[in-house]
Amino acid sequence: MGRQHIKQLLTGLILLFLYAQSYAQKDSLFIRKIYDEALLRGKAYEDLRSLCKDIGPRLSGSSEAAMSIRWSEQKMRSYGFDKVYLEPIMVPHWERGNPETAWITLPNGSIEKLTLCALGGSISTNGAMEGELVLFNHLDDLKKASRRAVEGKIVFINQVMNAAEIQTFKAYGACYPIRGNGAIEGGRLGAKAVIIRSLGLPSDDFPHTGSMKYEDSIPRIPAAALSTRDSDYLASLLEGKISIKLTFEMDCRNFPDEPSFNVIGELKGSKYPNEIITIGGHLDSWDQGEGAHDDGAGVIHCLEALRILKTLGYKPEHTLRVVFFMNEENGNMGGKSYAKWVKEKNETHIAALESDRGGFTPRGFGCDGNDSVYRKFTALEPLFKPYDLHIWEKGGGGVDIGPLKSEFKDITLFGFIPDSQRYFDFHHADSDVFESVNKRELELGAASISAFLYLLDSKVF
Amino acid sequence: MGRQHIKQLLTGLILLFLYAQSYAQKDSLFIRKIYDEALLRGKAYEDLRSLCKDIGPRLSGSSEAAMSIRWSEQKMRSYGFDKVYLEPIMVPHWERGNPETAWITLPNGSIEKLTLCALGGSISTNGAMEGELVLFNHLDDLKKASRRAVEGKIVFINQVMNAAEIQTFKAYGACYPIRGNGAIEGGRLGAKAVIIRSLGLPSDDFPHTGSMKYEDSIPRIPAAALSTRDSDYLASLLEGKISIKLTFEMDCRNFPDEPSFNVIGELKGSKYPNEIITIGGHLDSWDQGEGAHDDGAGVIHCLEALRILKTLGYKPEHTLRVVFFMNEENGNMGGKSYAKWVKEKNETHIAALESDRGGFTPRGFGCDGNDSVYRKFTALEPLFKPYDLHIWEKGGGGVDIGPLKSEFKDITLFGFIPDSQRYFDFHHADSDVFESVNKRELELGAASISAFLYLLDSKVF
Numbered sequence: 001m002g003r004q005h006i007k008q009l010l011t012g013l014i015l016l017f018l019y020a021q022s023y024a025q026k027d028s029l030f031i032r033k034i035y036d037e038a039l040l041r042g043k044a045y046e047d048l049r050s051l052c053k054d055i056g057p058r059l060s061g062s063s064e065a066a067m068s069i070r071w072s073e074q075k076m077r078s079y080g081f082d083k084v085y086l087e088p089i090m091v092p093h094w095e096r097g098n099p100e101t102a103w104i105t106l107p108n109g110s111i112e113k114l115t116l117c118a119l120g121g122s123i124s125t126n127g128a129m130e131g132e133l134v135l136f137n138h139l140d141d142l143k144k145a146s147r148r149a150v151e152g153k154i155v156f157i158n159q160v161m162n163a164a165e166i167q168t169f170k171a172y173g174a175c176y177p178i179r180g181n182g183a184i185e186g187g188r189l190g191a192k193a194v195i196i197r198s199l200g201l202p203s204d205d206f207p208h209t210g211s212m213k214y215e216d217s218i219p220r221i222p223a224a225a226l227s228t229r230d231s232d233y234l235a236s237l238l239e240g241k242i243s244i245k246l247t248f249e250m251d252c253r254n255f256p257d258e259p260s261f262n263v264i265g266e267l268k269g270s271k272y273p274n275e276i277i278t279i280g281g282h283l284d285s286w287d288q289g290e291g292a293h294d295d296g297a298g299v300i301h302c303l304e305a306l307r308i309l310k311t312l313g314y315k316p317e318h319t320l321r322v323v324f325f326m327n328e329e330n331g332n333m334g335g336k337s338y339a340k341w342v343k344e345k346n347e348t349h350i351a352a353l354e355s356d357r358g359g360f361t362p363r364g365f366g367c368d369g370n371d372s373v374y375r376k377f378t379a380l381e382p383l384f385k386p387y388d389l390h391i392w393e394k395g396g397g398g399v400d401i402g403p404l405k406s407e408f409k410d411i412t413l414f415g416f417i418p419d420s421q422r423y424f425d426f427h428h429a430d431s432d433v434f435e436s437v438n439k440r441e442l443e444l445g446a447a448s449i450s451a452f453l454y455l456l457d458s459k460v461f
Numbered sequence: 462m463g464r465q466h467i468k469q470l471l472t473g474l475i476l477l478f479l480y481a482q483s484y485a486q487k488d489s490l491f492i493r494k495i496y497d498e499a500l501l502r503g504k505a506y507e508d509l510r511s512l513c514k515d516i517g518p519r520l521s522g523s524s525e526a527a528m529s530i531r532w533s534e535q536k537m538r539s540y541g542f543d544k545v546y547l548e549p550i551m552v553p554h555w556e557r558g559n560p561e562t563a564w565i566t567l568p569n570g571s572i573e574k575l576t577l578c579a580l581g582g583s584i585s586t587n588g589a590m591e592g593e594l595v596l597f598n599h600l601d602d603l604k605k606a607s608r609r610a611v612e613g614k615i616v617f618i619n620q621v622m623n624a625a626e627i628q629t630f631k632a633y634g635a636c637y638p639i640r641g642n643g644a645i646e647g648g649r650l651g652a653k654a655v656i657i658r659s660l661g662l663p664s665d666d667f668p669h670t671g672s673m674k675y676e677d678s679i680p681r682i683p684a685a686a687l688s689t690r691d692s693d694y695l696a697s698l699l700e701g702k703i704s705i706k707l708t709f710e711m712d713c714r715n716f717p718d719e720p721s722f723n724v725i726g727e728l729k730g731s732k733y734p735n736e737i738i739t740i741g742g743h744l745d746s747w748d749q750g751e752g753a754h755d756d757g758a759g760v761i762h763c764l765e766a767l768r769i770l771k772t773l774g775y776k777p778e779h780t781l782r783v784v785f786f787m788n789e790e791n792g793n794m795g796g797k798s799y800a801k802w803v804k805e806k807n808e809t810h811i812a813a814l815e816s817d818r819g820g821f822t823p824r825g826f827g828c829d830g831n832d833s834v835y836r837k838f839t840a841l842e843p844l845f846k847p848y849d850l851h852i853w854e855k856g857g858g859g860v861d862i863g864p865l866k867s868e869f870k871d872i873t874l875f876g877f878i879p880d881s882q883r884y885f886d887f888h889h890a891d892s893d894v895f896e897s898v899n900k901r902e903l904e905l906g907a908a909s910i911s912a913f914l915y916l917l918d919s920k921v922f
Contacts, residue, residue: 039625163901164500166848202900361822361882363849387627388824390851419880421822421901439663440624440882 027383027459030312031451035387037308038447044304045439047075048297048359052290052434059120059287060327061093061258068283069261072299072324076265079307081322083268086261089337091327093258094121096287097251100224104133104234105245114230115205116195118250119179119212119223120286120330129154129222130247131192135238139178142185151190154246156226157182158197158235161424168201168420169357172427175199183223184215193222195246197231199424205229206429209286211330222250262334263324265303267310269457271317276342277456278321278352279305279449282328282335282400289432293423296434297359297442299324301416304443305450316457318350325400328356332399339403349407350461353414354398355449358426359437360418362448364391368405369412376460377414383455389448391417414456416449488844488920491773492912496848498769499908505765506900508536509758509820513751513895520581520748521788522554522719529744530722533760533785537726540768542783544729547722550798552788554719555582557748558712561685565594565695566706575691576666577656579711580640580673580684581747581791590615590683591708592653596699600639603646612651615707617687618643619658619696622885629662629881630818633888636660644684645676654683656707658692660885666690667890670747672791683711723795724785726764728771732778737803738917739782739813740766740910743789743796743861750893754884757895758820758903760785762877765904766911777918779811786861789817793860800864810868811922814875815859816910819887820898821879823909825852829866830873837921838875844916850909852878875917877910 038044051071058068069086076084102114131154136142138159142150157178165171178196186194198208207225214220226234237244263283269275281298285291302322309316325334342349353365364384367377378392396415397405404411418441426432499505512532519529530547537545563575579585592615597603599620603611618639626632639657647655659669668686675681687695698705724744730736742759746752763783770777786795803810814826825845828838839853857876858866865872879902887893 035627036625164497166496166905168901361880388852391849419822421905422899425899438883438886440629444627444882 027455030454031383033312034308034451034454035447037311038304038443038450039440042304042443042446043307044300044442044446047303048292048300048437048442049434051296051300052292057287057289057291058283058285060091060260060284060330061255062287065260065284065326069263069326072263072283075303076263076322080310081265081267081306084265086263087338087341089260089262089326089333090257091260091333092331093255094330095253095255097124097253100248100250102246102248105247107242114234115207115227116224116230116248117207117209117288118252119225120209121212121254122183122223122250122252123220124252125193125222125248125250128247128249129193130245133234133238133244133246135235139182139185145189147189150186153191155182155186155191155194156234156238157194158231160197161199161201163201168424171201172199172424179210179225180213183212183221184218187218187221191221193224195224195226198225198228200228200427200429201424203228203232206431208428209288210428224248224250260326262326262338264321265306266319266321267306267316269317269319270315273319275318275348275350275461276321277318277350277453277461278323278401278404279453280323280325280400281355282326283324284326284329286329286428288428288430289426290434292432292434292437293358293426294428294432295328295356297437297445298355300442301355301359301446301449304446305453308446308450309454314454318457318461320453320457328399335400336403339407343407349404349411351412351414351456352401352404353416353449353453354401355416355445356398356400357416357418357420358423359442359445360420360422361441362387362389362416362418362445364389364393364417365452366393366396366415366417367412368394368396373412373460380452380455380459384448384451387444387448416445418445488916491915492844494773495769495912495915496908498772499765499904499911500901503765503904503907504768505761505903505907508764509753509761509898509903510895512757512761513753517751518748519744519746519752521552521721521745521791522716523748526721526745526787530724530787533724533744536764537724537783541771542726542728542767545726547724548799548802550721550723550787550794551718552721552794553792554716555791556714556716558585558714561709561711563707563709566708568703575695576668576688577685577691577709578668578670578749579713580686581670582673582715583644583684583711583713584681585713586654586683586709586711589708589710590654591706594695594699594705594707596696600643600646606650608650611647614652616643616647616652616655617695617699618655619692621658622660622662624662629885632662633660633885640671640686641674644673644682645679648679648682652682654685656685656687659686659689661689661888661890662885664689664693667892669889670749671889685709685711721787723787723799725782726767727780727782728767728777730778730780731776734780736779736809736811736922737782738779738811738914738922739784739862739865740914741784741786741861742816743787744785745787745790747790747889749889749891750887751895753893753895753898754819754887755889755893756789756817758898758906759816761903762816762820762907762910765907766914769907769911770915775915779918779922781914781918789860796861797864800868804868810865810872812873812875812917813862813865814877814910814914815862816877816906817859817861818877818879818881819884820903820906821881821883822902823848823850823877823879823906825850825854825878826913827854827857827876827878828873829855829857834873834921841916841920845909845912848905848909877906879906
């Protein structure tokens with residue numbers, strides 16, 4: 001190689017280096033603009049306030065859910081997205097009815113009131129229901145129990161979420177079966193009803209609702225969650241082997257499925273308009289609290305992420321779409337329908353991201369992509385160093401976007417990961433209200449997702 | 462090298478590797494025990510509740526500060542530390558007196574009430590004080606102002622904390638001079654009084670107090686902090702160039718210095734009893750709120766860190782000492798006295814750690830040590846990976862332990878770094894109450910400090 005060639009090569013390398021540098025700097029500067037917009041001129045907090053206070057909880061099939069669909073459509077239009085539309089779906093319709101009441105009767109005849117709530121989908125008690133309580137400390141103990149020990153009684157499963165587990169979603173996952181399957185296991189052995197310890201970490205007086213299942217071949221029995229504080233108390237009584245009667249009343253009802261909608265807004269891609277990147281959360285919530293962290297924060301994160309890109313005049317290469325999914329909590333009809341619908345429309349979906357872990361300080365993202373995508377994903381980490389995002393892990397997605405994976409085998413799913421320590425203080429409980437969300441933490445989440453979306457669009461895909 | 466030697470070398474290397482492995486595993490297991498103790502059987506949350514609710518705010522020289530000293534001594538004794546004792550110090554004694562009142566009079570004669578509080582150390586207004594307001598948006602603008610523009614008026618400095626700054630302590634640091642020096646700069650130009658925008662990030666109705674200074678050669682004028690919401694409102698009025706009068710009354714008084722104490726507890730070192738590692742926070746707080754995050758959380762973190770090691774039967778190599786410093790907020794007499802006192806006693810201090818950034822989810826630690834210590838410090842990171850601690854940065858320490866650096870030139874100072882996003886919602890305001898601290902976040906902080914202290918003792922020094 002002659003001197004001339006070496007010189008050319010060196011010049012080329014220097015130019016490449018400078019180009020790469022200016023490229024990275026361009027990204028850094030744009031990400032800084034995104035965070036500035038979120039933190040200085042952000043709409044996330046006031047939008048969440050409106051969703052929580054002007055509407056409130058939004059259980060599928062409720063009139064508040066219908067209100068929230070109109071609210072979302074209007075909000076997306078007001079932000080000037082290129083296209084805003086609804087996708088019709090059918091959703092279950094369950095109602096809690098009158099507030100639940102419950103008390104125990106001790107052997108000496110004295111009574112004490114308890115705080116419980118129906119699990120979502122439970123049948124009613126048909127007036128007051130009374131029965132002797134039988135305690136199990138784990139779902140497995142109930143499964144192993146004899147019919148004689150359970151039949152005609154009210155089963156109380158006091159399986160405690162493991163507070164020593166640092167990743168609170170793991171502690172939740174380990175206890176989830178008592179909520180999902182408690183009524184099936186109790187019903188199989190002839191129990192009258194099942195009461196579970198609330199799936200919450202703190203000791204307090206808020207029962208946590210959530211979905212539960214029945215099986216066709218097994219008698220359906222009422223299912224409720226007792227507050228953690230009352231659960232500790234009741235378990236301590238029952239461990240003393242005294243006989244305790246529970247009387248409780250739940251008024252819940254199932255109605256026929258109702259028409260509802262996913263709400264969709266998008267910015268059209270300038271280069272690859274037919275390749276779609278979806279971000280979303282779920283618009284529905286349980287009927288307790290205001291669905292502030294679960295998942296008001298998630299839909300507002302994604303709305304704000306797209307609003308920021310639009311406001312900053314960003315012209316996406318791919319079509320960027322925000323979806324407010326309906327019915328994640330009790331059926332996932334929004335997520336399932338969306339995946340089928342876009343497949344039928346012959347759309348090309350290359351990536352999707354979900355935010356459904358609350359509005360807390362961002363810690364990072366998860367990615368379920370192949371090695372090549374995962375390498376590009378982890379290469380983004382330095383750009384987020386100034387924002388303290390440090391989790392760049394394998395795995396990701398969410399309940400709403402999960403079904404896309406079956407329809408598009410090459411799609412990459414991403415999950416937004418905020419700090420999880422406070423999530424199970426509020427999840428599915430009356431405490432999940434707007435006031436439990438911190439403004440800066442919410443805004444930082446929206447900014448992180450907006451910046452990440454920008455990079456997915458401009459760098460990763 | 463013969464085959465025999467190679468075999469010996471390999472065997473040696475394998476043994477070394479296995480030894481290192483089992484060593485790291487031993488650490489991992491013990492750290493897991495520490496976190497289990499904090500999260501499953503922890504005392505931190507109930508101790509903080511007692512400090513905040515049974516005692517309340519603890520300003521130096523107040524009777525609550527004296528109560529808190531007795532409380533702390535008793536608490537340390539109840540945990541069976543090897544030695545518990547008090548270090549006598551002298552502290553300033555300032556009182557807010559009756560609650561402040563303030564209102565503005567608009568040109569049309571209508572009045573509106575404002576929410577402000579005296580800055581700590583301010584003189585009183587001697588009954589109601591009235592004056593025309595003059596607005597500055599930055600302390601530098603006041604410094605450059607003419608005497609004519611300021612003399613006889615009440616200066617209002619509406620310097621806004623930068624919400625776009627991700628590291629909230631930096632945003633605080635940038636505005637700190639308006640609180641520290643506002644009265645000096647105003648007094649220099651003949652102002653009647655100075656009102657600053659509260660050093661807080663959210664828009665709300667809680668004024669944030671904090672220390673301020675006078676200079677001997679400059680007339681002393683009253684100094685107060687106005688809530689951020691009222692500051693925005695007042696600034697918007699004053700930008701309209703209308704003339705607005707402020708009337709306000711502050712009843713504060715300075716008293717002669719009072720005797721007080723640092724509270725000290727320790728576990729004696731088994732190998733190097735004369736080499737001391739200090740961890741601490743400050744027991745005093747401002748007189749607003751309950752000093753829950755600032756710095757109830759910090760002293761409870763350190764108390765719990767030592768309690769856990771004691772409870773787990775750990776025998777430290779060095780003497781581990783927890784210090785509850787008095788008077789960090791307005792004089793730092795605790796920190797200054799401690800450094801001198803231990804130097805006079807000829808003690809050897811090798812390291813100190815402070816927790817004074819609130820009781821939020823732990824993110825990591827800072828270290829101001831030399832290269833060799835810093836390398837050992839960063840080598841700890843993998844042990845904290847399961848606990849999501851990811852900041853291992855240069856720099857560290859705190860106001861209380863800072864003076865040790867002048868007395869012991871080889872000492873390494875460490876700082877505990879929790880998430881900072883919510884800190885300036887509460888700092889020095891009525892909102893800094895027990896309820897603003899999350900149980901798990903507090904416990905994780907205590908566990909992180911306890912594990913870190915164990916590693917400092919057994920690995921780093």
